[in-house]
Amino acid sequence: MTLLTAERTEAPARRRRWSPRTRELVLLTLGSLALAVVMTWPTLADPWRTIPGDLTDPLFSAWEIGWYGHAVLHRPGGLFDANIYWPLPRTGVFSDTLLGLAPLGIGVSGMADTLFRYNVAYVLAAAFNFAGAYLLARQLGCGRIGAAVAGAAFAYTPWRISHAIHLNILMSGAIPLSIALLLRGHGIGRGPWDPARGRPWAAFAGWALAAWQVSLGFAIGLPFVYVLMVLGVAAVIAWLIVQRPRIPRRIVLADLAGGALFAGVTLSLASVFMRVAKDHPEVAATRTAQVLEYFSPPWRGLWAAPEHSLVWGRLTAGARAGIEWPIEATLLPGLIVVLAGLLGLVVTIWSRATRIWLAVAVVASVVAALGTTFAEGKMTWLPARELLPGVEALRTSGRLIMYAVLVLGLLAAGAITRLARHRRLRPFLLAVPLLVCAEGLSTVPHPEVPPPPAALAHAKGPVLILPAYKQDSLSLIWSTDGFRPQVNGYASFTPGMISEVVRITESFPSSLSIDYLRRMGVREVIIDRRRAQGTVFEPAAERPVRGLPVERRDLGDSVLYRLL
Structure with missing residues (x-):
């Protein structure tokens, strides 16, 4: 019971x-x-x-x-x-x-x-x-x-x-x-x-x-x-x-x-x-x-x-x-x-x-x-x-x-x-x-996100990815592997600093651009060959750096420069 x-x-x-x-x-x-x-x-x-x-x-x-x-x-x-x-x-x-x-x-x-x-x-x-x-x-x-x-x-x-x-x-x-x-x-x-x-x-x-x-x-x-x-x-x-x-x-x-x-x-x-x-x-x-x-x-x-x-x-x-x-x-x-x-x-x-x-x-x-x-x-x-x-x-x-x-x-x-x-x-x-x-049905596209350049896996930061853009969302998603410090960014306004960086680094790897980045504290620069096509950086990626305070490393789809 x-x-x-x-x-x-x-x-x-x-x-x-x-x-x-x-x-x-x-x-x-x-x-x-x-x-x-x-x-x-x-x-x-x-x-x-x-x-x-x-x-x-x-x-x-x-x-x-x-x-x-x-x-x-x-x-x-x-x-x-x-x-x-x-x-x-x-x-x-x-x-x-x-x-x-x-x-x-x-x-x-x-x-x-x-x-x-x-x-x-x-x-x-x-x-x-x-x-x-x-x-x-x-x-x-x-x-x-x-x-x-x-x-x-x-x-x-x-x-x-x-x-x-x-x-x-x-x-x-x-x-x-x-x-x-x-x-x-x-x-x-x-x-x-x-x-x-x-x-x-x-x-x-x-x-x-x-x-x-x-x-x-x-x-x-x-x-x-x-x-x-x-x-x-x-x-x-x-x-x-x-x-x-x-x-x-x-x-x-x-x-x-x-x-x-x-x-x-x-x-x-x-x-x-x-x-x-x-x-x-x-x-x-x-x-x-x-x-x-x-x-x-x-x-x-x-x-x-x-x-x-x-x-x-x-x-x-x-x-x-x-x-x-x-x-x-x-x-x-x-x-x-x-x-x-x-x-x-x-x-x-x-x-x-x-x-x-x-x-x-x-x-x-x-x-x-x-x-x-x-x-x-x-x-x-x-x-x-x-x-x-x-x-x-x-x-x-x-x-x-x-x-x-x-x-x-x-x-x-x-x-x-x-x-x-x-x-x-x-x-x-x-x-x-x-x-x-x-x-509410839609045909919104779902693009595939390009993978990061190979050189990023070897960078510790602070790093600058070239070509540099005033607004660069791809670099943000690539940075999520460790969130290394980077000069690139994306925002609702364009900071004056990044405008200056874009202007000066168009001559990279030149003595002027290298000295400027070293004073900023940048340790590495990456040229992404995929995005450099058709820009001033396409020939720059092949330019010799003898006599410049940098080390160059070719990694296929990208080039890694270490500023000395």
Whole structure:
């Protein structure tokens, strides 16, 4: 009898561990990952040799993941003093930082391993985006099918295909998920606001996740900071309107701790970026109103899709024609989510007031995304650049279309949830998230990354690879085998030092260039014959060095020079 009783009590315990919410989270995790593998294919077909997009920004992001993982273990006190653009300091923040992805880079060893870590991050970004928007919709009271529409819209909008080369833009799932956690932490969603239903752990986790999003760079992080400020003000106003319900002390403490963490991360990273901007006047040239105007999308960008969109690429080629920088100016959210979002203004679970605010949010996001195209920016970006700290550093307004897509997804989720109450419609409604995903199918290329020149295996650094380019992403991915110091680099601006190096080393191996590099502290110079073809370095690789203070070693595809 005792054994039988024990078995009967254990069975309900097992059932309680697998509650409906737990099962949903498990299925969401597995489903998001499986969908991401399919939607980003062939990213994981050969992840040790290829990379999605091209051989520019993706290689830089891959190097960042590897560098921060390496620095966490080996140089925790010099996280931002990276091995590139040697000997300049804080070169790790010459562009947006992917510090938050450092765990993925721990233990990285060489180019193939680094590419694998990046490709995994690329797939995880899509899964995270889907899951984050899904959970936000669920927290606000949407059904599973409606939430799937919101997740699919946020993760696989045609707009995201433009940014296949920008992992810092793709990895934005923490935005909706942190908002969902903050709402849950304060008892908001799935019914009337009731602080007693709040969860302190969720409130703190929301702030922590928001801080993590900021650690992936200010291109997405800074607008998110201001979005959280707007939501905070809205929450205070709502709290006053509903007669100031008592907030449990534990939630207040969680907010204080989480808010302090969020502010600390944001201000700490901002201070490093400000120091770089102060030390390098070249940064100012990338932050002018003229640069913002150049990157501001035209109106037709709202219905233009990137060329690699499988569904919309050719169909919107006319709208895309003439756009100088289509990566930042093709903003098509997707036809299905727009139509479902418009339906959500009429048939929905949202109240009239909620619908109005969601519609206002969509319009505001679109206006912000247009940059100086809307009213020449006189009512939006230009005053914001003067009044709001850090906004002058933002030059790519089109990325703010992300918030319009997120809110359109929530409007669509409200409509689908309302329609799903009719059981006969549910089988047909399941096709909606699939159609949204179909619009996100792409033909993004996955080029193979060239292997490093043989001479690099014999270099200890500091090293300069010739031909020298002001922006050299290949040299970064090659440096992940030990992260030896190198003069070559890649960033969002061109440091004056590298411009001078490029100019002087065009005569290498001459006495002038050798003396210049020796004074810098460079120990080795490599001429990569593959990239030297057709340049002044093609004959230079064969030039004799008798009488010069160097040792020359021919290694087939490259030549290694040791400066004496």
